[in-house]
Amino acid sequence: MDTTSFVVLVVATIAAGLLAGLFYAYSCSVMPGLGRGDDRTFVEGMRGINVAIVNGWFLLSFLGAPLLSGVALLLHLGAGPELWWLVAAFACLLAMLVITRVVHIPMNDALDAGGDDYAEVRARFETSWVRWNVLRTVVSVAGFGCLVTALASR
Template identity: 55%
Template sequence: MFEMLRSATLAAATLTTGLMAGLFYAYACSVMLGLGRTDDRTFVDAMQWINVKIINGWFLVPFLGAPILIVLTGVLILRGDGRSALPWIVAAFVLYGMTLAITFAVNVPLNNRLAAAGAPDDIADLAAVREAFETTWNRWNIARAGTSTAAFGCLVWALVLPGSTG
């Protein structure tokens, strides 16, 4: 039973981390490229709505669940066999922690500033608002796509290590 729980938490940690890596990757290689081709009003309006609508269970469960599941997996591995996976679990936690740090230190404050700019029809200089947001947000989104993808890779490796899943 213990091995099944450990396997399930490692699988869930891998899945939630993979979902987040995929989300950040999708923004980097499609969403932001597409929005980058739009006019300033469309860009600001779309990003303001995306930033409101992304705060939902479909996003929050994997976003916040991933680090919890990674820690739980590490604890369960410490209490059983399969310790060869532990360094990979720790690395995944550090990398996903970097993802969270980037999100809360850079992307969320930029999102908040974009929201504070007001409705697009009320913004006097849409180009300046967009310029203050877009390049920095994109750069750091690519960084968190990298850190979350690396965390996902560490968890995938932990899954395939002999004895890590019972």
């Protein structure tokens, strides 16, 4: 493995780990914490989070993890056992992007446009968003694990 392919794999792994940790934190602390609040607190809290998370640091890992895992995959074509771990990592991280784009972004947009009937807005949002986030967390953690295994396989 040359230096470039190694560095790309390491940076992809770090980005994927940050992303998996973020979604894990939502699953085990952010959403349960917001869930303890009243409807207005929940809705306004999520609205604030949805605005705050769209920043360069988040986008660097959110887009960087799948992009860099794809680059790492291309750089390792014809390589040893790490190749299949890279295929799996890329597939998992691509699934994370699809889940976010197809499910979470539209739900976040609907939450933002939902008006001030906080009970109704929350009822349409919370359970489904949390369930899909668990899946997004699982595929993100799996993608990270596959990248770690690819590093260990070299």
